Amino acid sequence: MRKRPYVCGLDAALDVIDGKWKVLIIWALNHQRCRFGELRRLVPGISEKVLVQQLRELEADGIVHREIYDVVPPKVEYSLTGLGGELNTALGPLGAWGKRRMAVLEEAGRHG
Amino acid sequence: MRKRPYVCGLDAALDVIDGKWKVLIIWALNHQRCRFGELRRLVPGISEKVLVQQLRELEADGIVHREIYDVVPPKVEYSLTGLGGELNTALGPLGAWGKRRMAVLEEAGRHG
DNA sequence: GTAAGTACGCACTTTTTTGTGCGTACTTGC
DNA sequence: GCAAGTACGCACAAAAAAGTGCGTACTTAC
Numbered sequence: 001m002r003k004r005p006y007v008c009g010l011d012a013a014l015d016v017i018d019g020k021w022k023v024l025i026i027w028a029l030n031h032q033r034c035r036f037g038e039l040r041r042l043v044p045g046i047s048e049k050v051l052v053q054q055l056r057e058l059e060a061d062g063i064v065h066r067e068i069y070d071v072v073p074p075k076v077e078y079s080l081t082g083l084g085g086e087l088n089t090a091l092g093p094l095g096a097w098g099k100r101r102m103a104v105l106e107e108a109g110r111h112g
Numbered sequence: 113m114r115k116r117p118y119v120c121g122l123d124a125a126l127d128v129i130d131g132k133w134k135v136l137i138i139w140a141l142n143h144q145r146c147r148f149g150e151l152r153r154l155v156p157g158i159s160e161k162v163l164v165q166q167l168r169e170l171e172a173d174g175i176v177h178r179e180i181y182d183v184v185p186p187k188v189e190y191s192l193t194g195l196g197g198e199l200n201t202a203l204g205p206l207g208a209w210g211k212r213r214m215a216v217l218e219e220a221g222r223h224g
Numbered sequence: 225g226t227a228a229g230t231a232c233g234c235a236c237t238t239t240t241t242t243g244t245g246c247g248t249a250c251t252t253g254c
Numbered sequence: 255g256c257a258a259g260t261a262c263g264c265a266c267a268a269a270a271a272a273g274t275g276c277g278t279a280c281t282t283a284c
């Protein structure tokens with residue numbers, strides 16, 4: 001979407017992940033579909049502007065589904081698509097690697 | 113190193129990956145240990161400043177090993193550490209996911 | 225009637241990241 | 255003697271990303 005053509009699959013994957021908060025958003029949506037306001041509370045520290053922005057990008061990339069209910073006050077629900085779920089799964093090993101690294105860092109921190 | 117504390121393992125992993133060229137560097141080093149100049153040629157488009165910078169960060173994070181030979185002209189060789197190799201492996205599923213996405217995009221491009 | 229919540233949009237600033245162009249001290253090849 | 259290669263360092267510029275503050279049109283709660 002932003003930097004095509006990609007040189008490899010990893011490149012293509014990292015492009016949709018790119019953004020300070022995207023993995024947190026994906027992670028939150030993997031647990032539950034939710035509304036804009038809920039999501040903002042689930043991702044503490046994010047600004048509304050950036051949340052909208054990153055949701056739009058994730059939607060354009062087919063990771064997130066946006067459902068609008070024509071009611072007042074407005075209601076919109078976000079959820080992961082199938083592709084989004086697969087992405088989340090593909091991130092698993094990376095998360096496990098990072099967890100081991102965190103443990104190592106913590107050990108080093110205790111002795112340093 | 114840069115944004116600790118991490119909220120989860122994925123956060124910790126993405127932090128060491130963070131940088132426009134880091135995965136390309138890791139990928140190149142996974143195939144062969146190489147010198148600075150070689151690496152620059154293997155990663156076309158990167159500036160020398162940024163290559164040095166990202167190598168230093170990867171070294172500080174324990175992903176890359178830097179070996180200096182005290183000869184003239186200077187010779188330095190970069191290679192992946194064990195941790196770096198594991199990281200590369202952990203990136204596998206993500207790369208596979210991205211590859212599928214690329215195929216889908218290409219299909220869509222042909223019809224759009 | 226006033227504040228708060230709904231899901232954003234828009235203009236602007238700040239921060240972060242990346243790129244550009246130059247210099248080093250030395251050797252080899254022409 | 256002059257260019258090119260070695261592996262960088264440094265000052266600065268450009269670009270990209272994120273954050274800030276304010277406004278919308280409407281409703282419910284107090």
